Amino acid sequence: MTAERRNTAALRFVLPAAAAFVLAYVLQTVLDDYVMSIVNFVGINIILAVSLNITNGMTGLFSLGHPGFMAIGGYVTAILTLPAARKAMFLPDLPAWLAGLQAPFVPALVVGGLCAAATALVIGLPVLRLKGHYLAVATMGFLIIVQVLITNWDSVTRGPLGLNGLADLTTVWQVLPWVLLTLYVSWKVKFSSLGRTMIAVREDELAAQCLGVNLFFTRVLSLALGAFFAGVAGGLWAHLVTAITPSSFSLIMAFNIVVMVVVGGSGSITGSLLAAVLFTVLTEAFRPLEEHYGLYGIGEILMALVLILILIYRPGGMLGTREPRFLVDDDG
Amino acid sequence: MLSAAPRQSESGARTLLKAEALEKRFGGITALADYSVNMGRGELLGLIGPNGAGKTTVFNLLSGVFKPSAGRILLGDRDITAARPDRRAALGIARTFQNIRLFAEMSVIDNIRVAFHMHRGRGLWPTLVHTPAFRRAEREMAERAAEFLELLGLQDVRRERAGNLPYGLQRRTEIARALAADPQLILLDEPAAGMNPNETDELIAVIERIHHRYGLAVFLVEHDMKVVMASCDRIQVLDRGRVLCEGRPADIRKDPRVIEAYLGTPRKGSRAGS
Incomplete structure (x- = not known):
């Protein structure tokens, strides 16, 4: 070079x-604070869509578990940043070492992401033997298990009440670096030997295996990589909304993120980014309309319509699996 | 560049691949029974037989796609009967598929570069940090890919989506990809299927080129007699899951059992295979 x-x-x-x-x-x-919070939601959704694109888009693992990883990252971050006094009030039964701990935001986010990634490694062992629809159902099961665990693990999570009154630590200066890091990592991986093996596994796993690609390693790596950023996004989300409950991270959220990846083009980083921006902005744009005319749900209906039209007329999504030519330096 | 010198140990073991009494049953059906083969380093062996004789089953057993119901497989001195396909690829067995299995959405050059990963690819950390080792590995992979593109005449379509290529070029891309895996033995499953006579002649030239240039052992399943007779040192004939006979092309051509297997007994007169 x-x-x-x-x-x-x-x-x-x-x-x-x-x-x-x-x-x-x-x-x-x-902009005022309200619009700025929407900008931050856009950023968080970019992190979610681009990271899910590593798992779903590049490696072809149809995962609905992304909000599960978000929940893990969100709760870990929230508990770590909670001041000791509030911990004593909310979570009196917390183990002593954790009760006295109050971490700064960034390390807490990193730990949250790592916990999500570690969970991905553990559930990958049984779940990644499955393929296609079976994998989708199994990851959905994972999401439900996480919700049930959070609901019932009162001593650490405060059960169904959730944690509220969290510090509003998520500013654009927190979100933007994470957005850029997510984009950098997935871009770097996609245009490397490692990323090519991931796409190869998606395209034809038998052929990939016969060329020496370790299927299990590749799948686990891409699930864990996606989970890490989902965990971080969960932490950012929790401190933007300033509250989390077990139902914050739902199947509907999983659906929304998957839609972003599919509409953007499975495997395309640029596509996931654009779709995340588009969907978040449109959803917010419809909100005044819904309230003014009482047409609640019109945003969701139009969103579903867009999805159906894309699947019919452009099944590869906006950008297929590729990136815009002018952005690509690689020879492929 | 692959080394042209034969990679045999000092002890002079000439045998590269040895399969002993392989058997494969699917439920109650025996697809292959008592199959044995002995391949020397750098040998060009052909496998023929009517449709459904079990040729692809042999390849699936040798490449690790199926596990045999009985028998064992040795590569050099190593027992690889239980090894997964990716392990066998790393040990030096590469293959192509009867019904082409390219990575359709990837470019031709990327299809080839996937095969380099097991020996040269770097892990996550070097990739993200963009270490010198990572850059060197990527540069080497690009250079070697160029070599295989040239060998199979694919330079002009290197950036083309593999799924968009015409049939003949897809076959060649698959061969290039298998070669890029740096094998000692390459299994070609009906490489001439669906090719016109021109393309078939080119293919024969390519097989001879890779065989001579890299001193590679080639195991060839083929329906096209012209290809098998022109390229192979030795031919095995398979019929209904069993080895019918084995020998030099000239002898196989005259063997009455082979003629019967292909043409049927005179009374039936039906013609199987092509």
Whole structure:
């Protein structure tokens, strides 16, 4: 690779990242808090869609478990950042070492993400033997188990009441770096030997295996990678909404994220990003309409309609599995 | 570049692959019974037989896609009977498929590069940090891919989506991909199926080229007699799950049992295979 090509490769990432920071600064000064929170939701949904795209889109593991990983990351982060005094009030039965602990936000997010990834490794063992619809149902089962566990593990999670009054730590300066990191990681993986094995597993696992690809390792890695960012997104989400309950992370949420990946184009990072922006903005845009005319649910109906139309007329999604040519430096 | 020198140990073991008394049953049906084969390093062996004789079953057993119901398989001195396909690929067995199995959404060059991962690919951390080792590995993979693209005349379609290629080029991409796995033994399952006479001639040339250039052992399942007779040193004939006979192409051609297996007994007069 020549110096010039390396520079353009760096520019491809550094320039948009810098532009994103400038944009975030402008939005921060211009917009009010409510609209800014929508911007943060857009960012969180980008993290969710782009990370699910690693699992569902690139490796072809149809997972509905993403909100389950979010829940794990969300609760871990929330418990870690909760001041000791509030812990004593909310969760009097917490183990001593945890009760006295109060971590800063960023390390708490990282630990939340790692817990989600570790869970992915554990459930991957039995679940990743399954394929297609069976895998979808099994990951849905995982999501339900997580919800039930959170509901019943009173001493740590405060049960169905959930944790409320969390500090509003999630600002655009927290969300944006994580968005950029998620994009960087999935981009780097996609255009590397490792990412090619993931796509190969999606395309034809028998052929991939006969070329020396370890199917199980590849699947577990992509599930854990997606789970890590889902966990982080869960932590960001919890401290944006400032409350979490067991029902925060539902099957409907899983459906919404899957729709973003499918509409964007399974395997396309750019597609997932665009679809996440589009869906979040549209949902919010319909909200005043719903309230004004009393047409509650019209947003969901239109969203479902868009999905059906995409599946009929453009089954590969907006961008198929590819990225826009001008962004790609790779020879493939 | 693969080394052209034969990779045999000093002890001079000429046998590369040995299968002993392999048997494969699916439920009550015996697809293959008492199958044995002995392949030398760099040998070009053909496997023929009427439809349903069990040829692809042999390949599936050798590449690890199926586990045999009985018998064992040795690669060199190593017993690989229980090894998974990815392990066998790492040990040096590569294959193509009768009904082409390319990674359709991936480009031709990426199809080939997948095969490099087991020996040269880097893990998650080097990939994310973009270490010098990672960059070197990616550069080497690109260079070697170019070599295989050239060998099979695929340079012009390197960036094409593999699923969009015409049939003949898909076959060649699959062969290039199998070669990129750096095998000692390559199993080609009906590489000439669906090819016109021109493409078939090119294929014969390609098989000879890879055989000579890389000193590779080639095991060839083929219906097209022209290909088998032109390229193979030795031929095995399979009929109804059993080895009918084995020998040099000239002898096989004249063997009455082979003629009967293919053409049936005169009374039936029906013609199986092509």
